[in-house]
Amino acid sequence: MSNEIEVSLYVLVLAVPLGLELVRRVSPLLHTPLMSLTNAISAISVVGAILIAGSGTAPTLSKVLGCVAVTCSTINIVAGFLITDRMLKMFRKKEGSK
Amino acid sequence: MSNEIEVSLYVLVLAVPLGLELVRRVSPLLHTPLMSLTNAISAISVVGAILIAGSGTAPTLSKVLGCVAVTCSTINIVAGFLITDRMLKMFRKKEGSK
Amino acid sequence: MAVVPRSVDLLKKSQVEVWIERGAGFEAGFTDEDYAVKGASLGSAAEVRGHAQILLHVRVPYDPPEKGVVAIGFCDPLTDPSIALRYAQAGATLFSMEMVPRTTRAQSMDALSSMASIAGYKAVLLAATTLPKMFPMMTTAAGTIPPARVLVIGAGVAGLQAIATSRRLGAVVSGYDVRTAVKEQIESLGAKFVNITLAEKAEGEGGYARTLSEDAIRGQREQMALVMREQDVVITTAAVPGKKAPLLVTREMVHAMQPGSVIVDLAAERGGNCEVTVAGETVVERGVTVLGPTNVPATVPRHASEMYARNIATFLKNTITKDGQLNIDLNDEIVRESLIARDGEVTNPRVQALVGTHV
Amino acid sequence: MAVVPRSVDLLKKSQVEVWIERGAGFEAGFTDEDYAVKGASLGSAAEVRGHAQILLHVRVPYDPPEKGVVAIGFCDPLTDPSIALRYAQAGATLFSMEMVPRTTRAQSMDALSSMASIAGYKAVLLAATTLPKMFPMMTTAAGTIPPARVLVIGAGVAGLQAIATSRRLGAVVSGYDVRTAVKEQIESLGAKFVNITLAEKAEGEGGYARTLSEDAIRGQREQMALVMREQDVVITTAAVPGKKAPLLVTREMVHAMQPGSVIVDLAAERGGNCEVTVAGETVVERGVTVLGPTNVPATVPRHASEMYARNIATFLKNTITKDGQLNIDLNDEIVRESLIARDGEVTNPRVQALVGTHV
Amino acid sequence: MTEAAGGVWQAAYIVAALSIVLSIKWLSSPVTARRGVFAGEFGLLFAIIGTLLRQEVLSYEWILVAMAVGAAIGAPLAYLMPMTAVPQLTALSHAFGAFAAALVGTAEYYREPATGFKMTALAIEIVLGYLTTTASVMAFGKLQEIIPTRPMTYRGQNVVNLSLFAFALALGGWMIYQPAPNWVFPAFVGLALLFGVLLIMPIGGGDMPTVIALLNSYAGAACCAMGFALENRLLIIAGAVNASSGFILSVIMCKAMNRSFTNVLFGAFGQVQAGAAAKTAAKPVKSATAEDAAQVLASARKVIIVPGYGMAVAQAQHKLRELTDALTKRGVDVEFAIHPVAGRMPGHMNVLLAEADIPYDRLHEMEDINPDFAEADVALVIGANDVVNPAARHDTTSPIYGMPILDVDKAQTVMVIKRSMNPGFAGIDNELYYMDRTLMLFGDAKSFVGEIVKALPAAG
């Protein structure tokens, strides 16, 4: 087993249950914001997109695809966070009451 | 930053919150069993002990210390799990009802 | 009382002048001043009769007023139709509050319902006062008192009210009625329905019950006897309009009950649902006390008057025009059905039929 | 009845033979056979007296039995200590059920509580039956009936029970007592506490109330008058042990109430909390009905007997040894305090004090 | 700069990973939710900066341009859409994200021949990425009602889907076996796109929010696979956390909506759902769930409750009290309107409401409360029918004509709890139910009110 794969599996073994635990008891009030936050976070693919787009070795096709991917994931990031934020603003009062 | 350290930090970043999340809402009835379980698990140091005790390169002093460490941690493992188990047997009926 | 101070307002709104017999409100707790303050005129019985075009009664007197005068009140024309004949002969107009149809619109004039409601409540109080036990369950240092068991037979308005009141006092209540639709209503008050299987359907027109066949009655009684043995209190309210009350509780059934038990027969006036009942009296038979109270609503005079006054005022409002003139509109179902005699004739067909056979 | 068929079992467990006067259980709904079945012996009053070493009474007769015989029951020695003297002179032993201390352990022998509980319940029924209104709120086609307003003065055992029962019937209930600790208890039944500010603390030893000063009384009355005007029903239960009942409701206060209102004075026997009260009678004053019922528990004979019988059986069990022998252990607080006369002497110090001044 | 920068970007990645974990953790509680958003933004910022600092990244211009374009599209998207459109907006935004992941996979595939483990990871990334893209677009379409929202099903759907899936698997296997770019790849992509469409088609519009959460999870899994392919631990962590939390979130949401998770996912393949929708027909009424009702009630200032015979039949008085308590606690003004002939005996409602200890001063007679309906945000009718039937006012032929009624139709929103469209005592239809502002809540009064109470703490 290559070291890299081993490490990746460790990470997986920890990250998956962590994700499950984190969300397991979320208040239904936050279902929608949480959905929209995970949506924004899933745009972490921007990391891969940048690596491809900026890569020196990649063929032009790949670079172009990479740039498109960067655009797309940026849309996702920006829209995702903004929506989440707008949504949470509506809860502000309730937060205050806590 | 060496790769090894980097990996270790990743693991840490995931493992610590995971531990916190897992136990955060445990029922008070399970406090004592859980305490005794984490006690048994903390004997994972047996891994380090075995590595030292079985190491070809270590000086004798280290090896001897390693063997003592193996004994000690085995005591911890065996006693820890057995206690946990005995304790939980007292809850058996409740489990059954589910 | 057919008029209470509060309903004087209502009547005056209908543009009529109100005369009250002096001292009439005393029983119900109203003084003559109470009425005067509201703008009613007071007078002796004769004075009142002399002034009024419309006479509001609780019970319509047997002697009719002069020609053209209208009398409204209870007069039970289906039991004793002769009063209809007398009023007709005198040329007076007679409305019977009993005959107000049980339509939705007529509910606010339905004095039978109002009175039945009070009777049901009071019947429970009578039973509770008479019973040598307490109604509610009580766990005490001197032992646990089990809750009393109450059976209500006949779950019309009075019966349902009796069920509700017994439940309030903490008794374990069951109810029974021939009309199976009532099961849901009984259960809607949290009580149990006693299931007695009948051979035939017992629901007549307009929500009233009808008379049962001999066979059906026997079956009903046998099953009922078993249920009754376990009761501390039995309250009977069964009635079939215009008929003698059905006999539901026989002497043997009474004997089968535990000594100390109590039966309240709200149908006493109409012959009683119980064989032992003597109207207006309390009979103790083999340790079982059977109450046959009559005119029960009159024992809660204040509220009975208030409700009746409200019913009769609404009724009146429906039969007079805006400027206070009487307007007998036979197209109105309420007017048509409650009008008994007018212009020298008995107008109500059901009463007519009886008068034919009767006089 | 001091013994009911069920308690015969209890007594027989204590290894005593049980004699019952023939026909004694009738009122409470028990036949002689009921007792016989349980193994009691039946006899005439004289026979029973002849056989028994221990006499269980509801109310102890004024004439003492022969020497050595033990009598247990209500005898109110603090009000009339002469009975203690008579029993002492006759050489009989006398236990007073009133004097059983109100400790936790003695609760199952506390007949005062049992009887008060019944009285509180029944007082509400009396009030409800007498009131010309209905208790519960009712929204009907003939107008809305507002709920009756009930005030209970003195929230001891009887008062609390009266509060609970009125609430059950749907009234709006408030309660008042001098002891402020009672506020929480009243509220624990869902009723309102009437706050009347007093100049002094009114709680005596052992949970009983003590007599108030003149000033305090005047203040209390003034504030109370305001509250009472708005009530339909007032039930008074205030008592100070061994004393005449405090006068809480003056004639003026009664006059201030609405005609048709009802007052039930459970303290009637001890002089009454209301100035108008006549013990055992119903007085109507300016339209307000004042009931002064006496011996109320006797009107619920079945349950009153059962509870009392249980109390007295437990009491007896506490004073006799396993093999059925009487064992008067003066170290036992319950025995010590309830023992009034023995071996020719009045033993209870509180009664002794009274006898001194009295005879 | 290499060694130093190396250390820097790795540290940035670790910080990013931690931020993302904290972000999700914090968003799970209302108290810390907004902090969670900041953590998430912070995490992604660090991830991007870290990546830009990596020595593999040679040219920045295009990347920065691309990001600017993305931001320029994303921001107005988020700001201009009305808040009610959040679900479709999320779906749309999500389509972009998934498409990005798919593109990265495609680009990587064409950049450098991969084998074995890496190719497997790439294949997974690609299939999930494309599938999620079309699925998100479909979800958007259904939510925006561009595509019919009702479940679209046809006979044999299961078979078609399953064989399609098997075929995709086979192609994937081939690609791993024969990784050099050829015709298989486009076919594989096409299948993934198609599968995404087919996956959403049979799911009803109402279940879309759940589906979006699930699609988030897929996108997360795609990122995770991408991380394996690119040997990028940040991607693995963020992807895995996202995948698992998205998954569990969709399960939780299903539960909260009283839907079975497998039903949402697969159930619609069967026929069950279609039938239920068809029947009621004729005049349409709007029916709603307990959750909807809870939401409406929770956001009201004044609620008037109208109990009727149905409340008595269901013995719902205790639950009704719970509801009253819960609403009052939230600051809602709750009153009861008692019609004189509600129920089947005089005082029927009184005795039951008194039993449940609802204070007398909350109960109002018809005459007193009728003027208040106009100011009420909600009139909640519980098992009453005739006493709120407007026909009594104007329909002279109606048997109830002339009876005064409670003016519930004056309230802003009317909600009616009853079991069916069956008439009440008078046996006549009730036009109230067909009003535009009326929501019918079908069910037994006791259990329905109970469900509303349960749903309440959750409602906004």
Added chain:
Amino acid sequence: MTEAAGGVWQAAYIVAALSIVLSIKWLSSPVTARRGVFAGEFGLLFAIIGTLLRQEVLSYEWILVAMAVGAAIGAPLAYLMPMTAVPQLTALSHAFGAFAAALVGTAEYYREPATGFKMTALAIEIVLGYLTTTASVMAFGKLQEIIPTRPMTYRGQNVVNLSLFAFALALGGWMIYQPAPNWVFPAFVGLALLFGVLLIMPIGGGDMPTVIALLNSYAGAACCAMGFALENRLLIIAGAVNASSGFILSVIMCKAMNRSFTNVLFGAFGQVQAGAAAKTAAKPVKSATAEDAAQVLASARKVIIVPGYGMAVAQAQHKLRELTDALTKRGVDVEFAIHPVAGRMPGHMNVLLAEADIPYDRLHEMEDINPDFAEADVALVIGANDVVNPAARHDTTSPIYGMPILDVDKAQTVMVIKRSMNPGFAGIDNELYYMDRTLMLFGDAKSFVGEIVKALPAAG
């Protein structure tokens, strides 16, 4: 075998890590607790086997012998100690574990000169390991009452401890700077051992369970540090998970016992605690939250509810009915035990429970229900006190001696809802509250029961 075995041990480690995570997860819920123990055992087994398979491990004999000896000591230790001695047993067992970690650190230190990062990790491991060892021994001593259980404090304790700590830090710094073995190391070890003793001295015996959980956390941290030093990821994971869960557990336990965490840890250094501990002192009670209570109730088969005057004061009867309904719906058998003198008037409970419409057949007299308590999973006491006070049975000096009481103490778990530790009518303390199986639920009965109902659907 090298390459293959390499793959094998790594896989074993991953499985072990996963098992350990699952083990803790499962032990957090009563339903899956025993599965959790198996997972933990399984995880450690895999860890050991994996390690033995590593090529670095050359000789097995001594290792196996050492393990056999360990097992031979551990097993009887666990079996022979009475169950009541669990805390001290855990402390003892824990001392061994921590000592092992310390020894490994020491051995590693002597095996090979380390520098920088690794030396830091080693230093942390060593200081935590030794500290925990002596601390555990002290805790054992206090629990076994070999050492006086009362907090031992003296003037200037803070100063002494802090300077000691600074000194240890300095030594540690030196070691990292000058890693070759010399006199510093033993001094460092000595300081750690001493610090462990000083740490526990000022903490009272009642707080020991919390302290043990915290020591677990330290041992976990030591393992984690060991993992960094040995570049062993399994150690890092297991250590970190253990450290964090142990930490949070000790915090939770503090909360449940109504103690401030910082007080337990540091407070004793000041004088504050001494006073507080002395008062409530001696007898600690376990308190729990509504969520905990809901969990316990939801997993019960038979619950007996004992209402008392407090239920009446709080007017909790309606909420109680909700609870009854909710539990009954979940299939729990709920009964009510009515003590003859519960409340303040005869029939006090009856009238309230009847108002809430709790069916008569659920109410049981004391004589009838007392035998049932032994079979009840939970006795839920709501605002009752005197009527469940076992002193009535045996304490002849008690004012309530001789009064028959409800045998709630026979139930498997007792939960008591009341607002404080204040006594009831009779004004006496209630030993029931201090029982091991009793959970105190502090709060107003009405709102607390309401919260339990709310928490119920979520409970396992």
